[in-house]
Every structure is written in C-alpha cells, then in structure tokens.
Amino acid sequence: MSYPDLDGERGVAVSADGTSIGFVTAGSGPALLLVHGGMSSSRAWGPIWPQLTECFRVTAMDRRGRVTSGDGPRYQIEMEFDDIAAVAAAIVEESAPAVDVVAHSYGATCAVGAAAGAGAGAGRRAIGSLLLYEPPGPATVPPAWVEAITQYVDDGQAGRAMMTFLTQIIDLTPEQLDAMRRSDAEPDWEQIVLKTMPREAAALLRFDPATLGGAVQVPTRLLLGSQSPQWARQISDDLLRSVGGSDLRTLPEQGHLALTDAPELIVREILEYLPRSG
Numbered sequence: 001m002s003y004p005d006l007d008g009e010r011g012v013a014v015s016a017d018g019t020s021i022g023f024v025t026a027g028s029g030p031a032l033l034l035v036h037g038g039m040s041s042s043r044a045w046g047p048i049w050p051q052l053t054e055c056f057r058v059t060a061m062d063r064r065g066r067v068t069s070g071d072g073p074r075y076q077i078e079m080e081f082d083d084i085a086a087v088a089a090a091i092v093e094e095s096a097p098a099v100d101v102v103a104h105s106y107g108a109t110c111a112v113g114a115a116a117g118a119g120a121g122a123g124r125r126a127i128g129s130l131l132l133y134e135p136p137g138p139a140t141v142p143p144a145w146v147e148a149i150t151q152y153v154d155d156g157q158a159g160r161a162m163m164t165f166l167t168q169i170i171d172l173t174p175e176q177l178d179a180m181r182r183s184d185a186e187p188d189w190e191q192i193v194l195k196t197m198p199r200e201a202a203a204l205l206r207f208d209p210a211t212l213g214g215a216v217q218v219p220t221r222l223l224l225g226s227q228s229p230q231w232a233r234q235i236s237d238d239l240l241r242s243v244g245g246s247d248l249r250t251l252p253e254q255g256h257l258a259l260t261d262a263p264e265l266i267v268r269e270i271l272e273y274l275p276r277s278g
Helices: 049-053 077-094 106-115 143-154 158-169 174-181 189-206 209-215 230-242 263-273
Strands: 009-014 020-026 031-035 057-061 099-104 127-133 220-225 247-251
Touching (some): 009 077, 057 077, 077 189, 106 189, 127 263, 220 230, 220 263
Parallel strands (some): 099 127, 127 220, 220 247
C-alpha cells in the first residue's frame, strides 16, 4: 500500500529555534494534532486520515528534518518538544481552546516532553490531552545497535540501517517485512533514515520519557500492542506509573505498527477516547 501526501490546507509554524515546521490540516470539529514516529512522515497517517477528518479538525505535522519541515544545524530532542508545542499553539491561535494530541513511537516520546513543558517554547498550555502509542526510550536502543546503525548511515547504507531497525528494534515478522518490501508507504524513507535515524537513536539513549511523567498535567492514555517488543511494555508501564491519572489500553494481536496493520482499530481507540463532532 502506498500513502501519498495528505489532502488538506498546508501551513507552517515556527519553532523556538526558528525552524519551520510544516503541517497539513483538514476536516471540521474539535482540534486534533497527529505526530508521527521515526522513519516516517505525516504520510503515515494516510490509512486513518479520511475517517478522522469526518469527526475532527485534524492537523498532521512533519517532524523536523523531513518532507515539508526544515531542520537546524544541530539536534537535541528538546527541539522536537518545541516543534510540537509550536504547532499546537498555532492551532489554538487559529480557533481552538486546546488541541488533543495523538502520537506514535518517537513522536509520542516528543509529545510527552511537549506536554511536560520541557522545551524552550511556551506551547504546553495548548495541549488538552495525549493518546500515546508506544513511546520509546533508553530501553529501546541498545548502545551497540546505535553504534552499528550510525556506521551504516556513515557508509550510506540506508537499507541496512532500516532493516536492523525493523528486525531488531520493532521485531517485525518475516511476513510483515515481505509486505513492507512490496509497499511504498514512505517514498522518502531513505532520506529520512540517513538524516534522522542516528541522531534520534542517540537521543533516546539519554532521554527517558517517564522522567517527565510527573510534569504532564493533561489526561493521558497509553496504547500498547499485545505482541509489541518488551521495551514497549516496560516504558508504557513506567509512564503509567509516572503520569498522574493515566490509563493503558492493550490492543490484541498487534505490534508496534498497528497504524498500518489495523488502522480501523486505531480509529476506534481515538474515537472512543476523544470528544468529537457528529
């Protein structure tokens, strides 16, 4: 399955360091911000975009360093907290009292930081609630793996780096790997790997999202696949303990890529958790 660019109105928010963060918005209803994971872009939300835009005013951002977003000369994960806060603030400035955030994987880790106010920006107050699918942390990225993929990228071997990510980190089955080879879900995957994989992996070595859990003051729900890697369970449990009033839902027979493997299930979880129009 191939996911083209999302239909909608294009916009740009300026993050705290001056980087332009691109996004696309469509639909009507309560404001909803989607934050994609690593090795992908806003296109990752393609399987659920039509359903969500029927019920929400949905914005999907491109995280820095890919597709419609700019980048800076250096990288710190805290910059991504500011990126989310900047887009959320832009949405609220336009029309909404607050924006609910649905985020996957690395994007979910960054959403925790944004909601906790851990960046330099002031957009934390724009976030109304969080729905987080398997945010990673130090347990996700063994140091030896980070060293290996950094060398692969230095050598220009994006495919090899991507394969080790899919097999060693998110535990894809042979069937899932075969399906991914036959798809073109993210046409810019090679550029994204070369530009962002080593730096995001290195950032996770030092940043544990659960350490900021106590500073998250908005309703939070965690989603976890029953077949996901052990690190996903560990970090989700840590966040469940640290974020006051949070809860956790387990998705049966799903792994880390339920967004593509079972999009209807993700839509159902979003519609159940968040207020919507209609």
